[in-house]
Amino acid sequence: MRRSDALSLAMVFTVIGLCFSPSHAFAQSKGPPTEMIKGAYQEILKACDTNKDGKLTVQECMGAWNDKTKAEKECKYWDANGDGTITEEEYVAQVRKIMK
Numbered sequence: 426m427r428r429s430d431a432l433s434l435a436m437v438f439t440v441i442g443l444c445f446s447p448s449h450a451f452a453q454s455k456g457p458p459t460e461m462i463k464g465a466y467q468e469i470l471k472a473c474d475t476n477k478d479g480k481l482t483v484q485e486c487m488g489a490w491n492d493k494t495k496a497e498k499e500c501k502y503w504d505a506n507g508d509g510t511i512t513e514e515e516y517v518a519q520v521r522k523i524m525k
Contacts, residue, residue, distance in 0.1 A: 456524035
């Protein structure tokens with residue numbers, strides 16, 4: 426499976442999991458459980474973290490996309506502090522931001 430396919434699948438499953446969880450109570454309160462968000466991040470790492478350091482560089486993120494313009498926009502969003510690395514903490518915070 427190509428990395429772009431794996432990344433796309435991880436993102437789709439994340440959205441499906443967040444929107445259609447059997448416990449939809451989180452949708453009415455503070456969002457999905459942190460463990461669910463972290464699990465989605467770990468799936469993305471499996472597909473894209475080429476150096477296996479547990480972090481996702483913007484370059485690793487961009488390498489997973491065919492459309493480089495979209496890749497740049499998406500990867501910069503997830504790199505909330507602009508340091509060139511997408512961490513689990515940033516990912517969780519950005520998902521929480523989306524779910525508000």
